[in-house]
Amino acid sequence: MVRLKKSLTALSALALTTAVLSACGGKNENGASPADAATPADSSSAAASPSPSAKPVEFSFYFTGSQNVKDLWDTLIPMFEKQNDKVKVKEVYIPSGAGAEPTYDRILAAKKAGKGSGDIDLYEDGINVVSQGTKDDVWAALDTTGIPNLANIDPKTMTDVSNMAVPYRSSAVVLAYDSAKVATPPKTLSELLDWIKNNPGKFAYNDPSTGGSGSSFVTTVLYDGLPEDDIHNSDPAVMAKWDAGFNKLKDLGKYVYGKGIYPKKNQGTLDLLANGEVEIIPAWSDMVLQQLGEKLLPDTVKMQQITPGFNGGPTYLMVNKLSDKKDAINQFLNFVLSPEAQEVIVTKMNGFPGIQLSNMSQAMQDKFKGVSEGFRTFNIGDLGTEINKRWQSDVAAQ
Amino acid sequence: MRKEVKQAIAGLIMVSPSFVLLLVIVVIPIVQSFVSSLANDAGGYDLSRYQFLFTDKGMRTNIFFTLKITLISCALVLLVSYSLALYMRFSSGKLVDWIRKTYMIPLFIPGVIATYGLMNLLGNHGWLARLLLPLGIELPRLIFDEKGIVIANIWFNIPFATMLLSSALTSIPASIIESARDTGAGKLRIFLRFIFPLSYKTFLVALTFVFMGVIGSFTAPFLLGPNAPQMLGVSMQQVFGVFQEREQAAAMAFFTFLLCSVLGYFYIRSMAAEEAANR
Numbered sequence: 001m002v003r004l005k006k007s008l009t010a011l012s013a014l015a016l017t018t019a020v021l022s023a024c025g026g027k028n029e030n031g032a033s034p035a036d037a038a039t040p041a042d043s044s045s046a047a048a049s050p051s052p053s054a055k056p057v058e059f060s061f062y063f064t065g066s067q068n069v070k071d072l073w074d075t076l077i078p079m080f081e082k083q084n085d086k087v088k089v090k091e092v093y094i095p096s097g098a099g100a101e102p103t104y105d106r107i108l109a110a111k112k113a114g115k116g117s118g119d120i121d122l123y124e125d126g127i128n129v130v131s132q133g134t135k136d137d138v139w140a141a142l143d144t145t146g147i148p149n150l151a152n153i154d155p156k157t158m159t160d161v162s163n164m165a166v167p168y169r170s171s172a173v174v175l176a177y178d179s180a181k182v183a184t185p186p187k188t189l190s191e192l193l194d195w196i197k198n199n200p201g202k203f204a205y206n207d208p209s210t211g212g213s214g215s216s217f218v219t220t221v222l223y224d225g226l227p228e229d230d231i232h233n234s235d236p237a238v239m240a241k242w243d244a245g246f247n248k249l250k251d252l253g254k255y256v257y258g259k260g261i262y263p264k265k266n267q268g269t270l271d272l273l274a275n276g277e278v279e280i281i282p283a284w285s286d287m288v289l290q291q292l293g294e295k296l297l298p299d300t301v302k303m304q305q306i307t308p309g310f311n312g313g314p315t316y317l318m319v320n321k322l323s324d325k326k327d328a329i330n331q332f333l334n335f336v337l338s339p340e341a342q343e344v345i346v347t348k349m350n351g352f353p354g355i356q357l358s359n360m361s362q363a364m365q366d367k368f369k370g371v372s373e374g375f376r377t378f379n380i381g382d383l384g385t386e387i388n389k390r391w392q393s394d395v396a397a398q
Numbered sequence: 399m400r401k402e403v404k405q406a407i408a409g410l411i412m413v414s415p416s417f418v419l420l421l422v423i424v425v426i427p428i429v430q431s432f433v434s435s436l437a438n439d440a441g442g443y444d445l446s447r448y449q450f451l452f453t454d455k456g457m458r459t460n461i462f463f464t465l466k467i468t469l470i471s472c473a474l475v476l477l478v479s480y481s482l483a484l485y486m487r488f489s490s491g492k493l494v495d496w497i498r499k500t501y502m503i504p505l506f507i508p509g510v511i512a513t514y515g516l517m518n519l520l521g522n523h524g525w526l527a528r529l530l531l532p533l534g535i536e537l538p539r540l541i542f543d544e545k546g547i548v549i550a551n552i553w554f555n556i557p558f559a560t561m562l563l564s565s566a567l568t569s570i571p572a573s574i575i576e577s578a579r580d581t582g583a584g585k586l587r588i589f590l591r592f593i594f595p596l597s598y599k600t601f602l603v604a605l606t607f608v609f610m611g612v613i614g615s616f617t618a619p620f621l622l623g624p625n626a627p628q629m630l631g632v633s634m635q636q637v638f639g640v641f642q643e644r645e646q647a648a649a650m651a652f653f654t655f656l657l658c659s660v661l662g663y664f665y666i667r668s669m670a671a672e673e674a675a676n677r
Contacts, residue, residue, distance in 0.1 A: 207625055209636055209640040209641075210640075258522075258539065258542060260625070261542045261624070261625065262625045263542070264620060264621060275521075275523050276523065277522055277523055385640065385641055385642060388636075388640055388641065389641050392456065392625075392626065392636065393454075393455075393456045396625035396626035397455070397456045397459065397625075397626035397627065
């Protein structure tokens with residue numbers, strides 16, 4: 001009986017590997033090595049497939065964000081499950097602002113209580129949670145053996161997160177401006193600061209603790225003139241260098257919208273741009289593109305990246321170290337990083353692909369020529385929280 | 399004797415569900431957050447988190463701001479609700495019918511939706527501003543300002559307070575007022591000597607509810623309020639969720655609880671006095 005069980009497990013494991021390999025073989029047209037690997041596995045699949053025990057493995061995938069993120073996964077997961085009938089993905093969507101932090105807390109609490117993965121196998125979040133989790137040792141390190149398509153990602157981004165997370169899509173903060181009112185948008189940070197002072201009340205950025213676009217503006221101002229290395233440095237010693245930037249922000253207070261009103265959330269400033277109260281805002285490129293598409297923003301709204309670039313950055317997928325379904329998850333991650341899935345991400349989310357553009361179709365490469373460049377990835381870890389704290393006491397409550 | 403014991407046991411059983419519920423969702427969390435609020439950065443236990451509440455300039459202004467908004471909102475809500483309730487009790491006609499039918503509507507509109515509605519109505523380029531523009535009236539800043547929070551609080555709290563107060567006023571027998579009037583008491587005298595004392599307890603209940611609702615409110619102050627000072631609810635969320643200082647947030651929560659319990663004390667005391675009088 002025990003032996004039978006064992007052989008069944010072995011069979012289903014075999015079936016799983018086959019599914020992984022054949023899946024990448026089918027999709028990866030230009031990646032030669034996975035296709036080669038699939039050939040020997042295919043012959044064994046004949047032996048594995050009649051096994052009745054190949055019960056699909058189901059893992060839970062927690063993600064958060066706005067409705068567009070949910071729409072994205074609602075499209076991608078059925079695509080994946082169609083190709084891999086041995087794996088089921090249970091999606092758990094937590095609307096933005098409705099307790100995404102507790103998801104991470106749950107992972108950590110389950111680990112501390114010795115309860116394994118706490119039924120959260122895969123989790124999606126930003127760089128803060130990635131580094132927090134790396135510190136708490138809850139993420140599994142990823143490599144190309146499990147996920148061949150990891151090779152498609154820029155190796156530098158992977159080093160930035162010590163291979164603990166998959167950057168599967170990214171977007172950048174840009175200046176969104178109303179071209180009917182602003183003929184020549186600022187192209188550098190100093191031009192932007194001058195513009196704000198010359199056009200009082202016509203610029204707004206959101207409270208940095210409530211959304212990435214405001215936070216990016218604040219960080220860009222703070223790190224202006226600092227050595228380039230500092231934006232990849234989470235050493236608290238850097239905090240001493242912020243003074244000049246905070247003074248600039250304080251001074252800017254009387255020139256921004258409402259003489260010091262910082263709306264809440266990324267959408268807060270977009271609303272002000274939409275009803276014409278302000279003319280330039282920092283905003284996420286994907287939100288602008290989407291709302292232009294839905295006619296929520298006037299057609300005259302255009303985007304411009306400045307130098308030094310605003311913060312842009314990937315959204316990451318992290319695998320819970322204690323999950324016992326890693327094979328299935330790897331299979332899924334490999335799918336997400338395939339050019340096919342990445343095309344869906346680009347069209348659905350208006351974001352930049354997570355893999356290097358050279359792996360995408362020519363049409364996609366043309367679409368992003370010059371647009372997906374110019375932004376910088378800040379990786380300052382916990383210092384982001386310190387910035388928010390100090391912004392609240394120095395700039396908001398000045 | 400036996401019968402009494404039986405009755406006592408039955409009574410305990412009947413009370414226990416609500417007691418357990420209270421214990422699990424109110425008492426234990428309060429004790430827990432009190433304990434965690436005492437933890438300091440060094441890992442020991444002291445009152446440093448509370449000290450921070452009163453010594454940090456931003457925090458102190460937040461506390462005063464919260465109290466100010468709460469008191470103004472309570473005063474305005476009770477003033478409007480009490481007048482509405484009095485009007486509905488002692489007048490009749492089409493207008494009263496309409497008020498009676500419509501004053502509950504805000505209760506059925508979800509908070510976030512109402513808040514966004516208020517933003518659209520009162521914003522800088524909102525409907526109200528557009529309507530008043532031809533008349534040459536320029537509105538002061540209402541949204542992203544404390545006035546916005548007060549307006550939202552009024553909107554959210556009037557229906558419930560009015561409902562409570564008007565049921566109290568309805569229960570005052572008309573005969574009392576008529577006999578007082580017969581003996582020559584004036585309107586003000588009737589109000590001060592009869593109506594207000596007879597509805598005082600409900601007034602206190604309404605005050606308690608409004609106070610607690612406003613002091614712990616989040617959605618409206620978050621979306622409508624200024625960036626600084628913040629109401630305690632907004633600040634608590636920021637300290638907890640963004641700054642990730644759980645112990646500090648626990649201290650703020652416990653402090654808010656203390657503020658509420660001051661009012662709760664008066665409420666319970668008046669209830670106990672009533673009970674003693676009825677015995």
